[in-house]
Amino acid sequence: MSTPPEAYYSEERWQNWIDRLRDEEIDPEDEDSARLLLNLQDDAAIAVAKIVNAAEDGHLEQEEALEELVDVRDIVLADVEVEDEETAFLIDGVQTSLVCVFAAAEEYLVRGVPEEAALPEYVRAAADAEAEEDFDAALSYCAQAGARIIDGDDLDVSVAEDIEYGLVAEWINGLDSLQSAVRDPEVIEEEEEG
Structure with a gap:
């Protein structure tokens, strides 16, 4: 049974x-605007979580899962x-936050779960790398922190x-969405009004 095209996003x-x-007056201080932005981010993170789950369940080969991730990434980061x-x-x-969601899913699918350190240590290492302007390392x-979240570790956003x-900080925001998506991959209805 193959998945129809665009099944994930x-x-x-x-x-x-x-x-x-575009149609709304977006004010990040306004609760409805903030929720709309978060829903946009969470919706894409849910698609990523579903692709990872499909790979884990054997519905997608690793290569297929990675291709699906690229397809969603191309849409979301355009x-x-x-x-x-x-x-x-x-x-x-939102797009910046989601960069890390895609990177985490790829890390998990390709390299698995890193075991060298606890999740908060990866976050601290990322912050140190950013301070050194080594953004690739960050x-x-x-x-790697995201791969651990997919595997079941909990991210305490207070580390941020x-x-x-x-x-x-933006990437940790994305990881928070990924954590929600992995724990509860319910689709957010686009028509949902606050």
Whole structure:
């Protein structure tokens, strides 16, 4: 039994979220706006979790799962044309957070679960690497933390409190969405109104 194309995520689904964001006055201080942005992020993270689950359950070969991840990543990380600068900035933040979600899933599928350290140590190593401006290493450490989350470790987001705002903080935000998606991969309805 093969999975139909676009079963995990579609261009149309992403575009529907973007259209909603375009149509609303987005204010990150507003609870409904914040929820809409989080739903956009969580929805993509759920797609990633479903691909990983399908690979674990034997419904997808590793190579197929990696291809599905690339397909979803290409949709979600493509440039978004939004005239409102604030909205464009916020969508970019969501995309930045999701970079780590894809990296974590790939890490898990290709290299498995890293055993060298506890999850918070990967986060600290990522922050240290970012401070040294070694962004590739920082992403790699965050991806390893994400692989541990997929395997069942819990991320306490309070570890991010000491981290300066930057890429690692954004990636941890993505890992929080991944953790929610792995624990409860329920699809968020696009039409859902707050």
